[in-house]
Amino acid sequence: MNRWRQLFGERRPLIGVIHLPPLPGSPGWGGDMAAVEARALADAQAYVGGGATAVLVENFGDHPFFPHQVPPETVAAMGRIATAVVQTVSLPVGINVLRNDGAAALAVAVASGAQFIRVNVLSGAMVTDQGLIQGCAAPLLRQRRLLAADGATDGVAVLADVLVKHALPLAPLPMHVAVQDTLARGGADGVIVSGDSTGTPVEPEVLQQARHGAQGAPVLIGSGFGPATADRLGPLCDGVIVASALKQDGRLWNPVDPQRVAQLRSRFHP
Incomplete structure (x- = not known):
């Protein structure tokens, strides 16, 4: 919670995703x-605006994503882009290395000055289109300690998906139990709950179950949050991660539209 409060205080953050083109x-x-970097910086500035x-x-x-470790060229490219974004905007910057390379995300964050990472499978095991993905909490949190990035107020925060989208658990697991495990046993600083796929809203009942399991820890929405769902889902979460709804015409690969960002921000009050 200390790392979360250091980043966002008592605010409920609206976190905009910078979708990088192929690296x-x-x-x-x-x-x-250079074109990839320019696109990333333009989207970052649109989010700020x-x-x-x-x-x-x-x-x-x-x-198609690697299930676990990405190659060095991906880490290098993301390090370049992340550093440019950190130097350009005054907002907290996070890193997500798909599909589940938490070690690479942490390394990029430490090298670039980013302040949090997203990990799709921190705890448990999920069957995905990349195959079986197993939680990486044990090596990741040890790596954070070794990199001196685990400070209570100045460390890199870990936001972890629970029963992540585009995946199914290896064995049935209630949402509140999965959340408890991710926080208490996996060491996450906050959890992310999504619908079944990109752009699919999470059900209110699922959010309620997640909040029950979180016992006051931050619960974020990770998919399907937009103008059509803001009033219904906004009061049930502590933050949102949004991409498609903030792009021009609501299309995934279009540039970020600052007017859409402002409109959604006005619907999602601190």
Whole structure:
């Protein structure tokens, strides 16, 4: 909770996702890092202009994703982009290395000055389109300690998905139990709850179960939050991570629209 409060205080953050185009080594790589960086910085500035609370840099264009460790060229590219974003905006910056390379995300965060990471599977085991992904809490939290990034007020916060989207648990697990395990046994600083897939809203009942299991720890919405769901879901969470709803025309790969950011920010009060 101390790391969370250091980042956001008593605010309920609206975290805008910077979807990076394909990076070096991925099938869709276009060969121009300067263009990737320019696009990332433009989106970051649009989030700032619209009043977002934080931004999250993510290698969304690198599909198909590695289930665990990404190659060095991905880490290097994300380090370059993350550093540029940190130096450009005055907001907290987070890192997500898909599909589940928490070690790479932490390394990029420490090197760039980013302040939090998102980990899709911190605890438990999930069956995904990348195969079986197992939790990485044990090595990740030890790595955070070794990198001196685990300070109570100045460390890198870990926000972890619980029963993450585009995946199914290896064995049935109630949401409140999964949340308890992720926080108490996995060491997360906050949890993220999503619908079944990108852009799909989470059910209010699921959010209530997550809040019950969190016992006061931060619970964020990780998908499907937008103008159509803000009034219904907003009061049930401590923060939101948003991408598609904040792009021009609501299309995933369009640039971020600062007017959409401002409009959603006005619907999601601190």
